[in-house]
Structure formats: structure tokens, C-alpha cells
Amino acid sequence: MAILDELRRRFGDAIVETDDHRGDLTAVVARAALLSVLAHCRDEAALAFDVLMDLTAVDYSKFPGREDGPRFEVVYHLYSIARNHRLRLKVRVDQDDARVPTAVGLWPIANWLEREVWDMFGIRFEGHPDPRRLLLYEEFVGHPLRKDYPINRRQPLVGPAS
Amino acid sequence: MHGIIRIASELDGETIVKADVEIGYLHRAFEKDCEQGGWNNAIPYTDRLNYVSPLINNFGYASAVEKLLGVDVTERCKYIRVIMSEISRICDHLTCVGASAMELGAFTVFLYMIKAREFLWELVEDVTGARLTISYGRVGGVKADLPDGFAEKTLHAFKQTREVLDEVHRLLTGNRIFMDRMVGVGVLSREETIAYAITGPLLRAAGVPYDVRRAQPYYVYDRLEFEIPTQKDGDNYSRYLVRMAEMEQSMRIAEQALASIPSGPINVDFEGRPIDPAAYVDRGKQGKTEGLLLVPITLSPNLQGQQRDAARRVNVADKRVVLPPKENAYGSIEGLMNHFMLIMEGYGIRPPAGEAYFPVEGANGELGFYVVSDGSDRPYRVRCRPPCLPPLAALHRMIVGEMVADLIPTFGSVNMIGGELDR
Numbered sequence: 001m002a003i004l005d006e007l008r009r010r011f012g013d014a015i016v017e018t019d020d021h022r023g024d025l026t027a028v029v030a031r032a033a034l035l036s037v038l039a040h041c042r043d044e045a046a047l048a049f050d051v052l053m054d055l056t057a058v059d060y061s062k063f064p065g066r067e068d069g070p071r072f073e074v075v076y077h078l079y080s081i082a083r084n085h086r087l088r089l090k091v092r093v094d095q096d097d098a099r100v101p102t103a104v105g106l107w108p109i110a111n112w113l114e115r116e117v118w119d120m121f122g123i124r125f126e127g128h129p130d131p132r133r134l135l136l137y138e139e140f141v142g143h144p145l146r147k148d149y150p151i152n153r154r155q156p157l158v159g160p161a162s
Numbered sequence: 163m164h165g166i167i168r169i170a171s172e173l174d175g176e177t178i179v180k181a182d183v184e185i186g187y188l189h190r191a192f193e194k195d196c197e198q199g200g201w202n203n204a205i206p207y208t209d210r211l212n213y214v215s216p217l218i219n220n221f222g223y224a225s226a227v228e229k230l231l232g233v234d235v236t237e238r239c240k241y242i243r244v245i246m247s248e249i250s251r252i253c254d255h256l257t258c259v260g261a262s263a264m265e266l267g268a269f270t271v272f273l274y275m276i277k278a279r280e281f282l283w284e285l286v287e288d289v290t291g292a293r294l295t296i297s298y299g300r301v302g303g304v305k306a307d308l309p310d311g312f313a314e315k316t317l318h319a320f321k322q323t324r325e326v327l328d329e330v331h332r333l334l335t336g337n338r339i340f341m342d343r344m345v346g347v348g349v350l351s352r353e354e355t356i357a358y359a360i361t362g363p364l365l366r367a368a369g370v371p372y373d374v375r376r377a378q379p380y381y382v383y384d385r386l387e388f389e390i391p392t393q394k395d396g397d398n399y400s401r402y403l404v405r406m407a408e409m410e411q412s413m414r415i416a417e418q419a420l421a422s423i424p425s426g427p428i429n430v431d432f433e434g435r436p437i438d439p440a441a442y443v444d445r446g447k448q449g450k451t452e453g454l455l456l457v458p459i460t461l462s463p464n465l466q467g468q469q470r471d472a473a474r475r476v477n478v479a480d481k482r483v484v485l486p487p488k489e490n491a492y493g494s495i496e497g498l499m500n501h502f503m504l505i506m507e508g509y510g511i512r513p514p515a516g517e518a519y520f521p522v523e524g525a526n527g528e529l530g531f532y533v534v535s536d537g538s539d540r541p542y543r544v545r546c547r548p549p550c551l552p553p554l555a556a557l558h559r560m561i562v563g564e565m566v567a568d569l570i571p572t573f574g575s576v577n578m579i580g581g582e583l584d585r
Contacts, residue, residue, distance in 0.1 A: 022229050022518050051359050053521075054530060054547040063536050064515075077519060077532070077547070081356065081370060084377050088519065109359040112555040120193075135186035135584055144194055151194055 003047065003087055011037060016092075026088040028073075034091050035101050041078055041087065042106055049078035049087060052103065055113035057121045061095075062147040071095040072123055076103070093123065102128040120145035164261070164573070165580015167554070169561075176565050181558040185583055192585040196544035200510040201227055202301055204544060209295040211546060211582040214257050215250035215525045217286070219582075220299025223544075225380065226520035226531035227301045230513040233483055239303050239476045240381040241423040245316070246298070247381075247522070248412040248419075249286060252323065253279050254525030254577075255363075255405040255412075262402075262574025263334060266343050271330050278326035281319040288312065291464070301511055302484040303477030306467025313420045320413045327409060335406070344399035348560040348572030351396060358556040362527025362549055363404045364576065368396035374523040386418045398575040425475070439492060446493045459489050483511055510539035526550045526577055548582040 004018040007027055014033030019026040029037045041049040054077040060066045070092035078087045091100060102125040103110040114125040115134035122143035125131065132138065137157075142149055166187035172180040192211065196204040208223045209216040221243045228235060235243075260275030283293050288309050290296040298305050334340045350360070355368040365372055371390045375383040391407030393400030442459050461469060465488060473487040481500050490497025503509045515537040521530040527549035534543040553576040560572050 021516050022232065024517070024519055026517075050356050051361075053359055053528065054519075054532065054545070056532065056545045058534055058543045063542060075532070075545075077530070081372050086378075086519075107359065108354075108357050109552050109555055112551065133186075135189040137186070144191060149194075151191070151198055 003085065006046070007037065007040075010040065024088055025086065026090065028090045028092065031091050031093060031100060034089075035103070035106075037089065038076065038103055038106055041089070046083075047087075048080045048082045050081055051079040052107040052109055052113070053077040053079045053086075055103070055110060055117065057117045057123055057145075059121060059145065059147045072098060072121060074100050074117065074123060098122060099124045099126050101126050104129060119143065122146065164578050165583065167578065167580075169557075169569070171561075171566075173566065176567070178561050178564060178566060178569070181561055183554060183557050185554060188580040188584040190585070192546065193544055196541050198540070200507075200539050201513070201541055202511065204541065205299055205301075206295065206297045208299075208546075209297055211548070211585065212254070212524065212526070212529075212579045213294055213581050214579065215247075215254040216294065216296050217246045217250040217290075217298060218522060218524050218529060220297070221247060222520065222522040222524070222529050223531050223533075223546075224299040224301050225522065226518055226533045227511070227513060227541075228478075229518040229520050230516060230533055230535055231301070231483060231511070232514075233302060233478050233480050235303055235478050236476060237382075237424045238307075239478075241419050242304055242308060242476060243299075244381050244383065244386070244419045245308075245416045245423070246286070246289065246304075248416040249282050249316075251412045251525045252409045253282050253286075255409050256282075256323075258525075258574070258577040259330070259402060259405055262571060263330075263340070265570050265574050266340060268334065268337075268340065271333055274326050274330055274333075278323045281322050285312070285316055285319055288315065289467075291466075300477070300484065302480060303473075306465075307472035307476050309467060316416065316420060320417065323409075323413065327406065331406065334402070341399065343568075343571050344397065344402060344575075346395075346397050346399075347564060347568045348398045348575060349396050350556060350560050354556065354559060355396060358559075359552045360527065360556060361552070362524065363401055363408065364396075364553055365527065366390065366392045367400035367404045369394040374521050374528055378521065380520075380522060382419070383415075385422075386415050388415050398571045401575040439488075442489070443492050459492075461488060508539060512537060512539050521547075524549045526579065526582075527552075529582075546582065546585060548579075548585065550577060550579050550583050554578055554583060 004025055004027055008015045011033055014030045015027050016030055017028040041047050057072050057074045059072055061071050072093045073090045076089040093100060100123060102114060112134055114128055115132060117123050118131060119133040119136050120143055140155060168184040170182045171178045192207050195207055204223060205220055208219040211219045256275045256279045260272040264272035287293050290298040352368045355365050369392055371392050373390045376390055388411045391404050393403050438460050470487040470489045477484040485504055486497040486500045491501040513535040515535055517534040519530055519532045521528050529549050530547035532545040533541055536542040561569050
């Protein structure tokens with residue numbers, strides 16, 4: 001909880017919501033402040049989150065009670081080797097404005113993880129140096145982990161562009 | 163163990179100057195598929211993530227859902243999960259080291275390692291009934307209790323495995339040809355390894371003793387003694403040494419766990435002789451249910467380890483989470499209703515709305531499952547943090563500037579598993 005308090009104190013309104021459900025510390029961050037919060041988490045000695053363990057997204061468009069809210073949440077799982085603690089940061093984005101600043105400048109692993117989120121959810125990462133799909137091929141139409149993408153849809157399998 | 167991958171590289175003579183790694187050839191919509199069925203229906207999919215150590219995937223996913231549900235599995239189940247995870251880890255390392263040695267021409271090592279893996283897979287087969295796609299984990303427990311004589315068999319298999327590892331050490335460690343290909347090749351600095359979120363043997367080979375089993379112990383790892391082998395060079399040879407040392411530690415862990423595994427509540431309240439299932443069901447249908455739940459029943463060999471008393475030992479006592487033992491489902495209306503409530507569509511396990519992330523130490527590093535529930539009987543979102551994606555994302559950093567031939571040991575040492583990389 002000390003971590004969440006510290007983030008709230010430092011960033012004020014930019015921390016939209018905090019939570020420690022089942023012991024997982026979670027903070028929802030405003031998009032405008034995302035990069036500064038991530039950089040603070042990485043560089044502040046008391047936090048020292050040096051590993052971006054995971055970066056993914058969730059589509060909340062079919063979640064009971066959240067159909068009308070922002071559609072996506074981009075989820076960052078941070079871990080600190082030195083301090084041995086974890087933190088989950090989330091940023092909410094709308095469908096019409098599905099863009100998040102890229103974290104590649106902070107952690108190089110964000111490159112592939114953000115490509116995967118673009119691939120699966122269609123969320124753009126602004127400033128990404130290599131915004132291609134990761135798992136699917138460029139000619140693929142749509143973003144399969146969106147809740148409105150039917151699981152049985154077939155698409156012609158096109159070989160990789162050479 | 164590898165999978166399909168495409169490395170588009172630009173060469174200067176035989177030196178790689180630029181490389182672009184392309185993945186996704188085994189993508190089969192694991193995360194999307196998980197959203198389509200009940201919570202336990204995802205277990206067989208998790209087998210196919212890392213098909214060399216599927217048990218760890220099973221338990222990792224089950225533990226994430228248990229965290230969401232807020233249930234704690236039984237002691238015996240925790241020990242079983244530890245033992246089976248460690249056996250899996252040894253199988254994974256054996257395959258990795260064996261395959262990469264074979265690619266460098268040491269075919270004998272591959273055959274020896276696969277022989278040792280065979281000893282261990284026989285144990286896995288004894289417990290789970292299958293060798294590869296074992297589907298042994300369950301939310302709230304495991305499928306079946308350990309078979310009789312498992313401890314002796316395991317100790318014997320470990321003895322044989324140790325002999326094999328000894329032989330392999332004599333063949334490879336210090337071998338001139340092997341060292342020429344491995345030492346100083348595929349180096350990734352400690353800082354870069356961390357920046358790329360690489361965990362597991364690769365991180366430990368770069369000198370960081372991070373291991374989820376020690377840093378944030380789950381199950382009963384905090385009660386068992388083991389070391390975390392590290393090296394400092396971060397090259398392929400260090401990774402080989404770390405894996406070889408880890409196998410010994412895994413055997414140590416499993417031996418301690420076998421020595422201290424609790425037997426749990428044992429059912430002593432039965433009477434009479436075992437009867438066969440058909441007669442049992444007939445008696446239930448005729449309404450002669452008095453004492454029926456106390457009568458022992460001869461179960462099909464397929465259900466070995468799932469008898470009433472065994473199920474009680476390895477599963478949480480929570481009817482909302484685990485299926486009742488077969489005797490109860492056949493022999494009592496309460497058991498049948500309980501069974502239906504967990505199996506019928508629209509019912510089943512229903513974790514409260516929320517989310518949880520649960521990391522376990524997979525054979526390749528931190529394997530995390532991030533699950534989101536909307537309170538229904540199906541996962542709203544299942545995310546697997548694959549331990550071998552970060553090393554592949556950093557692969558170009560390990561191979562650029564080296565010879566094409568050096569790609570082979572480097573690719574072997576990152577131990578790419580197509581199933582979990584592409585999901």
C-alpha cells in the first residue's frame with residue numbers, strides 16, 4: 001500500500017484509482033501522465049521497478065456494468081528485482097481514440113509486447129519505432145482479441161511479405 | 163525444444179550485421195480460446211503452451227484462478243504440485259541441453275538426455291496417465307492423488323538421471339569443441355537482460371539470482387532447501403552450466419518434498435467390501451442410499467487416484483470449486499447435483515469479478531497468468547506471460563556481430579518453445 005500512497009501523493013489526480021484486490025497492487029493512471037509515472041516507477045530508488053514483466057490489454061466492451069465506459073485497458077505489470085515487489089499499472093483508452101504513448105524508450109521489451117497489443121487489440125502506441133503486427137501477418141483484417149471479433153471467423157492465410 | 167521461426171538477416175560474409183526475428187507461426191488463439199469455455203476448460207490448452215513441461219503451466223493457471231477465487235489448496239496438493247513441477251523442470255532442461263548439444267554435433271548427449279527424460283516421463287505417466295498433454299492440474303487441486311510406490315520409483319529414476327547427468331558432464335563440460343562453440347557466444351549483458359525482462363536460466367546466467375520460487379515463494383518452496391545456481395558471463399556456456407546445476411537442485415527439492423509430504427485426512431469410515439460401479443448406481447437408483455456413501459467402490463483404473471479419500475486429500479473442501487468424487491456423483495443426489503452445478507453450461511466455477519496475476523517459475527523463467535473475471539462461469543480474459551518471448555525479442559541483440567554458425571548454439575540456449583511463444 002505504501003507504493004500506492006506514494007504514487008498518489010506524487011501524481012495527485014493523474015492516479016485515477018487504486019486497488020489492492022488479492023494483494024495485487026493496482027493503480028489506474030491517466031493517459032497523459034502514463035510515461036512520467038512509468039519513468040518514476042523505474043527510476044525512483046524506493047520503487048526501482050526495473051523489469052516490465054508484462055504488457056497486455058483487456059477489452060471491457062462486454063464486461064457487465066462497463067459497456068459504456070472506456071473500452072480498453074492497457075495493463076503494465078512491473079517487478080523490481082532489488083526490492084522484490086510488484087505493481088500493476090493500467091491506463092484506460094476509448095475505442096475512438098485507442099492510442100497510448102510507447103514505453104520503448106524505457107524498456108526495450110515494450111517493443112514486442114506493444115506490437116502484440118496492437119496486433120490483438122488494435123491499440124496504437126504513439127512513437128513506436130516498428131509498429132508491425134507481431135503474431136499475425138500484415139494482411140490480417142481486424143484484431144482478434146477484441147470481444148466483437150468472432151472466434152470462428154476465417155481469413156485467407158497469406159504468406160509473409162518477402 | 164524449438165518451433166518455427168524466421169530470422170531475416172543481413173550478412174557481411176558470414177557475419178550477421180542485422181537480424182529481424184519473425185514469430186507467430188504457431189499462433190492458435192490460446193487466449194481467445196480460453197474465453198470460450200469454463201474456467202477448467204482452459205487446462206488442456208495450457209498443456210500445449212510449453213509441451214515439455216506442461217505440468218508447470220497447468221499449476222500456474224490453476225493457481226491464478228485460485229487466487230481470484232480466494233481458495234487455498236490442501237497441503238498434500240501443494241507438495242504434489244512442487245514434486246511434479248520439479249520433475250517437469252528437469253525434463254525441460256534435459257530436452258533443451260540435449261537438443262542444443264545435438265545441434266553442435268554431440269548426438270550421443272542427445273540420446274543420453276532423452277533416455278533420462280524417458281525415466282522421468284514414465285513417472286509423469288504413472289501419475290497423470292499421459293506423457294505430454296497431461297491435463298493434470300485442476301482449479302482447486304489436481305486430478306488424482308499420487309499412485310502407490312511413487313516415492314520409490316521417483317528416487318530410482320533420479321538415481322538413473324544423476325548417472326546420465328554425470329556422463330553428460332564428462333562429455334561436455336570442458337570439452338574443447340563444445341567450449342569453442344559456446345564460450346563467449348550469444349552474450350547478453352546483465353543490464354540488457356533485465357531491460358528485456360528476461361527471467362529464468364538466462365537471467366541467472368547473467369549473474370542475477372532471481373527465481374520466483376525464492377523471491378516470492380508459492381506452494382511450499384519456502385520450506386524446502388535449494389540453491390539458485392548463477393554464473394556471471396551471460397553467454398551460452400553459462401546458460402548450459404546453470405541448467406545443468408538446476409537439474410540437481412530440482413531433484414533435491416523433489417526428494418525433500420517426497421520425504422515430508424503429508425498424507426492428509428485418510429478415510430477410515432468405510433464398511434463392507436468394495437462393490438462395482440454398476441451395482442452401486444443401481445442401489446442408488448432404487449433409493450437404497452443409506453450408508454451408500456460409506457461403501458467403498460471399485461473404480462475403473464482410469465480413475466486411479468480419484469477415489470473419495472484420495473480426492474479429499476488433494477482437493478480443496480469447497481463444493482463451488484471442485485467436482486465431487488465419482489462415488490458421490492453416482493451414489494447420492496447431493497453429489498449428482500453438485501456435479502451438475504459445476505459441469506452445466508452457465509453454472510460451473512464462478513470466481514467473483516476481479517483480476518489476479520500469479521507468477522510461477524517455469525523452466526524458462528517467470529510464467530505468469532493474468533486472469534480477469536466478470537463473475538460468470540467463463541474467463542473474461544486469460545493472459546499468459548510467456549517466459550520465452552523476452553529472450554526471442556532480444557535474440558537480435560545476441561546474434562548481431564557474430565557468425566551465422568553461432569546462431570545455432572544461441573538459438574538452442576534461449577530454449578524457444580513455439581507453443582508458448584506464439585500461443
